[in-house]
Amino acid sequence: TQLLEQSPQFLSIQEGENLTVYCNSSSVFSSLQWYRQEPGEGPVLLVTVVTGGEVKKLKRLTFQFGDARKDSSLHITAAQPGDTGLYLCAGARRETSYDKVIFGPGTSLSVIP
Amino acid sequence: GAGVSQSPSNKVTEKGKDVELRCDPISGHTALYWYRQSLGQGLEFLIYFQGNSAPDKSGLPSDRFSAERTGGSVSTLTIQRTQQEDSAVYLCASSPSSYTGGNTIYFGEGSWLTVV
Numbered sequence: 001t002q003l004l005e006q007s008p009q010f011l012s013i014q015e016g017e018n019l020t021v022y023c024n025s026s027s028v029f030s031s032l033q034w035y036r037q038e039p040g041e042g043p044v045l046l047v048t049v050v051t052g053g054e055v056k057k058l059k060r061l062t063f064q065f066g067d068a069r070k071d072s073s074l075h076i077t078a079a080q081p082g083d084t085g086l087y088l089c090a091g092a093r094r095e096t097s098y099d100k101v102i103f104g105p106g107t108s109l110s111v112i113p
Numbered sequence: 114g115a116g117v118s119q120s121p122s123n124k125v126t127e128k129g130k131d132v133e134l135r136c137d138p139i140s141g142h143t144a145l146y147w148y149r150q151s152l153g154q155g156l157e158f159l160i161y162f163q164g165n166s167a168p169d170k171s172g173l174p175s176d177r178f179s180a181e182r183t184g185g186s187v188s189t190l191t192i193q194r195t196q197q198e199d200s201a202v203y204l205c206a207s208s209p210s211s212y213t214g215g216n217t218i219y220f221g222e223g224s225w226l227t228v229v
Binding site: 004006030031033040041042043044045048050086088090092094095096097098099100101102103104105106108 | 158169
């Protein structure tokens with residue numbers, strides 16, 4: 001069973017368009033992270049959200065953590081070809097002595113010039 | 114180097130052979146994670162180390178998989194009697210803390226394993 005779902009799975013858009021990627025779960029997380037991964041490389045952390053309802057902005061990227069800390073969204077304004085990549089959300093579940101980080105299946109974004 | 118280092122970057126092995134994958138985390142990072150990623154997919158949790166101990170081995174797919182960490186630093190993931198379904202990218206990550214709230218998890222570039 002997939003603890004974290006992401007939608008859409010694939011997205012191909014024109015440069016300049018806006019887009020939103022969703023990350024959903026039935027589980028509550030202590031924090032949620034978004035990563036971007038490019039071919040042949042490891043994922044790179046974009047943001048961590050901790051508080052329910054929290055909104056964080058990173059240039060043209062806006063991240064929101066759901067009030068119940070079960071879901072999150074990533075909105076990109078005026079997408080650029082450099083935004084192309086695999087976007088992964090990851091939920092941290094508090095275990096006894098550490099945060100277990102579980103990843104979603106990813107959204108593959110292609111921005112066409 | 115300053116980042117998480119993994120070796121080999123690519124490994125082609127014959128079915129039934131054993132392989133060892135190495136991870137050199139960022140100096141001083143106590144938390145170390147191993148994940149597996151199939152082509153175009155998300156990351157599958159394998160094992161977590163805190164120092165030299167592994168409080169969570171729940172993601173190891175079978176008893177053919179084992180991992181150790183020595184000196185609170187370098188970790189080795191061993192796959193015995195490899196099968197074709199073991200083909201994937203094996204990613205290692207480290208973090209200065211066991212908790213993610215204010216900390217970043219840093220990933221290596223992965224070891225791409227192909228079993229033929």
